[in-house]
Amino acid sequence: MNSEILGVVASFLITLLIAVPLGKYLAKMFAGERVWTDFIKSLETGLFKLAGIRENESMDWKQFLKAMITINMLWLVYGFFVLIYQDKLPLNPDGNGGMTPDLAFNTIISFVVNCNLQHYSGESGVTYFTQHFILMFLHFTSAATGIAAGVAVFKAFRDKTTTDLGNFWNFFVKAITRLL
Amino acid sequence: MTFNGTPASYEGKDQFISLQGDTVNVSRGPAAQMITIKHLGTNGGGWFGANSAHPLENPNYVTNMVEIISQFIIPVAMIIAFGYFIRRKKLAWIIFGVMMIGVFMLMIPTISSELGGNPNIAKIGISQTTGAMEGKEVRFGPLATAYWSTLTTVTSTGSVNGMHDSTMPLTGAWQLLAMMINGFFGGCGVGILNYFIYLIIAVFISGLMVGRTPEFLGHKVEAREVKIAAFVTLISPFLIMAGTALAAFVFTTYGSANWAVKPSSWLNNPGYHGFSEMLYEMTSANANNGSGFEGLGDNNIFWNVSTGFVLILGRFLPIIGPVAVAGLLAKKKFIPESEGTLRTDTVTFGIMTLAVILVLNALSYFPALALGPLAEYFSMPK
Known part of the structure; x- marks a missing residue:
């Protein structure tokens, strides 16, 4: 049971960890600024x-x-x-x-x-x-x-x-x- | 995905002898790529019929985590991007906070009602230490399925790793509500558009309440924009209710119509749960979610055509509306913020928006929810 909760919490945190930098990247990219995928x-x-x-x-x-x-x-x-x-x-x-x-x-x-x-x-x-x-x-x-x-x-x-x-x-x- | 056992080859069906000695044809195909994009793009259309509950589509807990993470990152990232793009980070974090509260308000009851187990089984005297297992996959467990089902309904993904038809009645209600709101993160790009509509309405209402000119980010919100926003919010309940009502009418009146699946045999479960099945189908279509309660025999002309229309209206009107509002607002003269401005990037305003969302949706959908999942919940033994 505890490992199940841990699994859910872990997926949640990983999501946030990826999403925040991704958001910044998207903002820059759509604004036409220089990004690494140029x-x-x-x-x-x-x-x-x-x-x-x-x-x-x-x-x-x-x-x-x-x-x-x-x-x-x-x-x-x-x-x-x-x-x-x-x-x-x-x-x-x-x-x-x-x-x-x-x-x-x-x-x-x-x-x-x-x-x-x-x-x-x-x-x-x-x-x-x-x-x-x-x-x-x-x-x-x-x-x-x-x-x-x-x-x-x-x-x-x-x-x-x-x-x-x-x-x-x-x-x-x-x-x-x-x-x- | 491929390394964890999802097939990526172009071969046809595979044959093997199962443990029971039957010969089983297993469909395969280049599925791995499709599953990744289906989650990243919050699409949710699986390669196999059983979607991510299928062992080849979601082989183990690791892939389950990857899939669950990937369906949630872009909607979250869009909110952050909004803040950075318009250079108002605080506003984005407030929106983010409101959405998170919304998600938790849906997720926590879902998890608790799933872990609680099914009272009908408890009555027979079977212990359910792992929670309600019907329709779940043992390799994920009910908790991961509950988490998945919340995320898949708040975003517009609609993939499933357990059968929603078999979840507890209250879980069904939260899933329905999540799709009806459709603005807590929501689908790729469109989630924030739905939220934007709620924002405009919140700006308007709170502007009226405190007697200030309703304005959003330095643009006056006037009758025309509010009208569009109100129309978009009203069209969803209309489509869902009218669709479900029509389905229920056909079900009771033309039960023996000569279609591929006879209307009278649409429902796997008659009664309240059957109503939930029809309601879920329509809601899912309107929210562009695409998950199904799956107890419904839906491949026939009535469901195909009716949900087809609901789908297309439920998709394009909520895109056209916000883009039009944004276009109209952007054209207006910019008013610099002053003492008299109602600030939209405060916690108070965030709570206001949340309240607007909850009140609007409760008013629109409570009757339908009461007839379906809630009635089923209250008719269960305690």
């Missing part, structure tokens, strides 16, 4: 160039939300169809079947919104292909979407009066490359 910068610049995004362009809150919702809807449509036709796609050693449309609808929304309510069972409902290219992909992106929105709110209160909430793409990509 070596990834060339990769990010490459990504932005590839996608034709000007990462330092400022957005007001409407543009910011528009960017966020557009990309999320895109994943929604893409994931929906891949889930339905997953039985015809590669990486399916166990021969799991495709999803019914209503299940695919639920699953894809659930993963896009960082919820992951699972009405299927991982072993039989999805294939390795969908686990990786839909579900794991969305694990990263949905978390990054949330973080980007959070940082936008931070940004709003950093300066005295501003319409600039920062750039969604910039926060979004950085959340993935520098954090997750």
Whole structure:
């Protein structure tokens, strides 16, 4: 019993020990100050160039939300169809079947919104292909979407009066490359 | 994770002969990477159906600790980052403190109700020195499961290392409440957005109470922002209650509808617990949590479609709201702090926010909680 309590207390303390420095690092990183992970910068610049995004362009809150919702809807449509036709796609050693449309609808929304309510069972409902290219992909992106929105709110209160909430793409990509 | 036995290969199902002599097919797959990100990103969608109670997904106590730590660090770190980013560390620590108090208020009763054991089993005369073990994994024990279940519901992770359906009724109530509040740390980034909405409301209410202009960090909070904030706080109870009510209605009225799982056989446990199962599903969907009570036959058109809509509204409205409020506030003229300013980075204001959160949620959700887990608790033998 005592060792159980000890285990819980230990996990709790370790969490705090990691979280505080991590928080400071995040603040610096999103503010664009110099941090130790700056070596990834060339990769990010490459990504932005590839996608034709000007990462330092400022957005007001409407543009910011528009960017966020557009990309999320895109994943929604893409994931929906891949889930339905997953039985015809590669990486399916166990021969799991495709999803019914209503299940695919639920699953894809659930993963896009960082919820992951699972009405299927991982072993039989999805294939390795969908686990990786839909579900794991969305694990990263949905978390990054949330973080980007959070940082936008931070940004709003950093300066005295501003319409600039920062750039969604910039926060979004950085959340993935520098954090997750 | 991989070193502790979580599979990371692309091979298909493995076969082995179990101790009972049956041939068992064990599903495998490249799961290790996914489990790490599922916790870091407070996602919670596991590789295997049983989630982190599955022996291949969470092989031992060490991985259990790693998973529990990793699902909690980013939400905590975001709060600290907030303070450093806007150069108001004190405000962040106050928020941190309020959230910690909130977490403990949920965690301590959970742990005590789990360790207390199940009175129904006690009545048969079986001693439960380890606490209520139903639905738990022996390798973690009820305490670690209670701790996990609190953290997974306060953040939006929703992974489980024990079956929430089998936890004690009061534990169920705390899990539900944690997801309904959804602002004590919360998910990656979105937790602080939910808290921000509560903050705006607290600023407004306390501004009215002491007769000062409600302002937050040097920006006046006016009708428009409060309206958005109020709308966001009201939409969650609406979605949860309406969803559960609809489910209960379908369950009683169209019990034999011709779906994949008949509505009348949705529930593993009829009665109060069945109501909790439906309530939990809707709450979990709205809070973007994704854990399930799992007693519910949820793969059918009704649950898939209804929770699908609840999910998407419960995700994007609470993001759009705070970002819009922040955008509107940031545009306003900055008012330097003066004698007349209501300071938001004091302990008093922190307590005020906590009170606002508790009152709002108690008012919104008490009836539903009373019908589900609380009724079940009071109907158990003492």
